[in-house]
Amino acid sequence: MKNPLSKNVVNIKPSGIRKFFDIVSEMKDAISLGVGEPDFDTPWHIREEGIYSLEKGRTFYTSNSGLKELKIEICNYLHRRFNLKYDYEREVLVTVGGSEAIDLAFRAMLNPGDEVLIPQPCYVSYHPCTLLAGGVPVVIELKEENNFKLTKEQLLAAITDKTKILVLPFPNNPTGAIMEYDDLKDLVDVIIEKDIIVVSDEIYAELTYGKNHVSIASFPGMRERTVVINGFSKSYAMTGWRLGYAVGPAMIIEQMTKIHQFAIMCAPTTSQYAAIEALRNGDSDVETMRDAYDKRRRFLVHAFNNMGLNCFEPFGAFYVFPCIKSLNMTSDEFATKLLMEEKVAVVPGTAFGDCGEGFLRISYAYSIENLKIATERIERFVNKIRKNQ
Amino acid sequence: MREKILAAIDKNSKLTAKDLATMLGSTEEEVSNIIRQMEEEHIICGYPTLINWDKVQCERVTALIEVKVIPQRGLGFDRIAERIYKFDEVQSVYLMSGGFDLTVIIEGKTLKEVANFVSAKLAPMEGVQSTATHFVLKKYKEHGLPLVEAKKDERMLISP
Numbered sequence: 001m002k003n004p005l006s007k008n009v010v011n012i013k014p015s016g017i018r019k020f021f022d023i024v025s026e027m028k029d030a031i032s033l034g035v036g037e038p039d040f041d042t043p044w045h046i047r048e049e050g051i052y053s054l055e056k057g058r059t060f061y062t063s064n065s066g067l068k069e070l071k072i073e074i075c076n077y078l079h080r081r082f083n084l085k086y087d088y089e090r091e092v093l094v095t096v097g098g099s100e101a102i103d104l105a106f107r108a109m110l111n112p113g114d115e116v117l118i119p120q121p122c123y124v125s126y127h128p129c130t131l132l133a134g135g136v137p138v139v140i141e142l143k144e145e146n147n148f149k150l151t152k153e154q155l156l157a158a159i160t161d162k163t164k165i166l167v168l169p170f171p172n173n174p175t176g177a178i179m180e181y182d183d184l185k186d187l188v189d190v191i192i193e194k195d196i197i198v199v200s201d202e203i204y205a206e207l208t209y210g211k212n213h214v215s216i217a218s219f220p221g222m223r224e225r226t227v228v229i230n231g232f233s234k235s236y237a238m239t240g241w242r243l244g245y246a247v248g249p250a251m252i253i254e255q256m257t258k259i260h261q262f263a264i265m266c267a268p269t270t271s272q273y274a275a276i277e278a279l280r281n282g283d284s285d286v287e288t289m290r291d292a293y294d295k296r297r298r299f300l301v302h303a304f305n306n307m308g309l310n311c312f313e314p315f316g317a318f319y320v321f322p323c324i325k326s327l328n329m330t331s332d333e334f335a336t337k338l339l340m341e342e343k344v345a346v347v348p349g350t351a352f353g354d355c356g357e358g359f360l361r362i363s364y365a366y367s368i369e370n371l372k373i374a375t376e377r378i379e380r381f382v383n384k385i386r387k388n389q
Numbered sequence: 390m391r392e393k394i395l396a397a398i399d400k401n402s403k404l405t406a407k408d409l410a411t412m413l414g415s416t417e418e419e420v421s422n423i424i425r426q427m428e429e430e431h432i433i434c435g436y437p438t439l440i441n442w443d444k445v446q447c448e449r450v451t452a453l454i455e456v457k458v459i460p461q462r463g464l465g466f467d468r469i470a471e472r473i474y475k476f477d478e479v480q481s482v483y484l485m486s487g488g489f490d491l492t493v494i495i496e497g498k499t500l501k502e503v504a505n506f507v508s509a510k511l512a513p514m515e516g517v518q519s520t521a522t523h524f525v526l527k528k529y530k531e532h533g534l535p536l537v538e539a540k541k542d543e544r545m546l547i548s549p
Contacts, residue, residue, distance in 0.1 A: 021547040034547035124549045173549075295397065295412035302411045345546055368401075368408070 012128045016351035020335065024345045031374050032345040036173060038237035038318070039365045040292075042274070043285040046236060050274035058269055064261040065253075066094025066245070067272045073279040074245055082205065082215045084228065090250040093257050094267045098203045098231040098244035100260070103129045105199045105227045105246060106165070108255040110135035114164040119150045120353025121321075122169045123201070136162070141355035144312060144323065148177035152186040159190075165197050168216060171204035174352045174361035175321045176297075176314020181214045188219045197252075198226040203244070204317040206235035206286050209294045211315055217248075224249050227256075232271075234317075235286050236278045241271040293318050296364040296371055303375040304362075307382050318365050321349065325358040327385050335360065341384075342377040390415060394423055395432070400533060402436040441536040443528070449496060451480075451525040452503045454511065456491040457518040466490060469516045478506050489521070500524070 024030060041047075065071065071088040078084040086092055095101040106116065106129050116130040119140045130137040140158045142148045155166070170179040191198060198216055205213040217226040231244025246256060260266075278285075297314065304311035304322040311322040324334050331348035338344050347363075349356025364371060393413050398404055404412075406421040413420070427433045442449045458469050466484050473493055474482040481494040493511070497503040503522070512520050528536050 015549065017547055017549050021545070024546045030546065032546040035544050036548045037544060039542065039544070291396075298414055299408065299411050347547060351549070368404070368412070372408075 008132065012131055015124050017124060017347060020345075020347060020351065023336065024339065027339060027343060027345070030339060030343040030345050031370065031377070033362045033364075033366060033371075033374050034345045034347045035363050035365055036319075037239040037365060038234065038289065039367065040237040040289055042236060042238050042241070043278075043282060045281060046238070046274050046278045046285075049277035050241075050270045053270055053273035058273060060269060062094075062266045062269050062272055064266055065092065065257050066267060067269075067276070070094060070272050070276050070279075073276055074247070077279045078228075078230075078247065082213065083218050084215055084223070084247070086247045087250070091247055091253050093246045093253050093260060094272060095231075095244045095246060095260065096264055096267050097233060097242045098201065098229050099125055100264065101227075101229040101231075101244050101246040101256075102126065102199070102201065103132070104256040104259050105229065105252070106130055106133035106135060107259055108252055109165060109197060111164075113162060115160060115162040117155070117158050117163060117166045117196075119154075119167065119169065121148070121172075121174050121349060121356040121359070122167070122352055123173050124352065126167050126169070126201075135164070138163070139353065139355075141353070142175070142177070144359075147312060148172060148175040148321070149179055149183050150187065152190055155187055155190055159194050159196070163194065163196055165199055166191065168198055168200040170200075170202075171208055171213065171316025173204065173317050174319050174347070174349065174356065174359075175312075176317045176319045177312075178208055178211065178213065178314075178316040179216075180211060184214060184216050184219065188216070188222060191225070192221050196225070198222065199229065200226055201229045203229065203231050204234050205230060207290055207293060207318060208316045209290070209297060213316070227252055232275050232278055235289075236275075236282055237289065238271070238274070238278070241268065241274060243267055243271040243275050293364060296366070296368060299368060299371060300362060300364050300375065303371075303379070307375075307379045308386075309382065318363055320362050320364065321359050322362065323359055327382065328389070329385070331357055331360060338378065338381050342381045344374050344377050344381075346378075390419070390423055391427065391432075394420060395427070398433075439532055439534055439536075441528070443536075448498055450498070450500050450503050451494065451496050451528070452507075453523045453525065454493040454495065454507060455489040455521040455523075456493055456511070457489045457520075458491060459516050459518060460490075461516065469514070472514060473511065476506070476510060478502075 071092040074092055075086050075088045102125055110133040112134045115136045115138045117138050117140055118126045119142050127137045138158055140154050200216050202215060217223050217228050227246055227248035229246050232238040300320045301311050301313055309322040309324055311320055314320055331350050335346050335348040347361040349359030397409055407417045410417045410420045460466050461468050470482050478495045478497055479493060480496050483492045485492055507520055507522055
């Protein structure tokens with residue numbers, strides 16, 4: 001029999017998270033701080049709108065790029081929140097989660113050999129999606145001393161003649177870092193001068209604390225070279241609805257829509273109706289959840305610093321990224337032992353890139369009660385290691 | 390800071406001043422002081438526990454009574470409301486707009502006890518014109534919190 005598999009696919013490393021997931025699943029009654037999704041239920045009025053759409057029999061395909069009302073609401077929302085202006089008819093594509101939009105953006109823009117700059121630690125899909133689209137991933141290792149922000153120097157050092165796309169994954173999963181106005185401003189000149197296209201993954205845009213999210217597309221000269229990716233999963237606690245979107249120049253969105261049309265047809269109709277409600281009447285829900293995350297964030301940063309595990313203050317997403325280098329263990333060792341000995345699951349930083357070594361991703365999408373128990377256990381574990389050193 | 394503390398303990402009064410200080414970016418001392426002040430000013434009036442009595446082997450009957458009263462000159466509804474809320478059986482008293490004046494929620498051990506209270510104490514009270522008693526069959530949600538089974542975390546243990 002011929003080898004039935006594609007070399008391209010076989011050569012892609014499975015997600016580092018997968019391995020850990022398998023170990024955790026075996027453990028009974030482990031407490032997990034390992035999820036990348038909100039603990040809140042989708043607000044009831046949004047769910048109710050989804051149910052209502054089913055009752056009314058709205059169970060058909062929508063147009064490829066999404067329901068017109070939804071696209072209009074997306075444009076209103078982006079304008080209201082981030083001062084971005086897009087034409088709902090030609091510059092918006094509703095996708096199956098932000099993940100699909102990432103994949104489409106690469107596939108629509110990359111030619112063989114084109115380089116994609118990927119700042120790590122970051123979400124797991126940019127690297128493999130680049131490879132699947134025939135591109136060449138070029139990793140930029142973000143540094144803790146820069147608060148895990150991308151600096152102009154790092155960007156300049158990574159650019160070659162083949163650089164085509166820069167991925168900007170901020171607010172960042174797993175570090176919680178954000179790029180503020182001045183940080184982005186530093187990059188803009190370089191990006192324009194070197195003629196680079198930005199894929200800005202802003203899925204956590206609503207979850208910033210004390211500082212507002214700034215989109216790079218709002219800078220002069222950037223709108224025409226940026227694809228902004230966002231969605232409903234994190235801000236409205238709608239992960240399972242699988243709904244996201246991409247906005248950008250019509251030329252790019254058109255090609256992304258072409259792939260979407262042949263591969264997916266359209267995003268789930270029920271989810272699209274629910275999402276309209278989310279955008280129209282969901283602002284206060286977002287605020288309530290953000291407020292709850294903020295309290296937990298402070299609690300965790302404090303708890304880790306108290307344990308003597310240096311924890312940089314994250315201003316976005318719902319993760320803290322404490323450093324365990326002082327314990328002379330790898331992230332993998334720490335996470336595995338912590339799970340075995342104290343039954344707490346955390347994700348080793350290495351799951352998000354090699355430069356995540358020495359760090360852990362701890363999610364605070366859990367109740368305070370849960371976080372309290374978990375941090376007590378982690379503290380006990382850390383003290384035990386220190387004693388034996 | 391007052392509002393922030395109140396919002397935080399509204400649904401969870403078990404949070405300690407220390408935890409609140411961390412969560413709100415303040416100091417333990419400041420939080421303790423503000424809480425004490427608010428207790429003194431009767432902004433915080435108590436720290437009751439939300440109990441689902443249906444799950445305990447212990448009979449309890451709750452009734453909601455619509456009461457029509459004649460307000461007193463110079464005192465309005467306050468006097469009669471006070472006479473009503475001083476009974477231990479009475480859980481809540483609200484002055485209402487609309488078809489009746491007071492909502493009185495009372496709790497008793499048995500239906501008879503509640504009936505007795507209404508017929509012997511409440512209805513004959515001077516100023517009370519009429520009462521309509523509604524018995525509670527089941528409580529689903531109170532103080533913004535559902536009383537049904539605690540929700541289980543059904544998320545995958547690890548996800549990117």
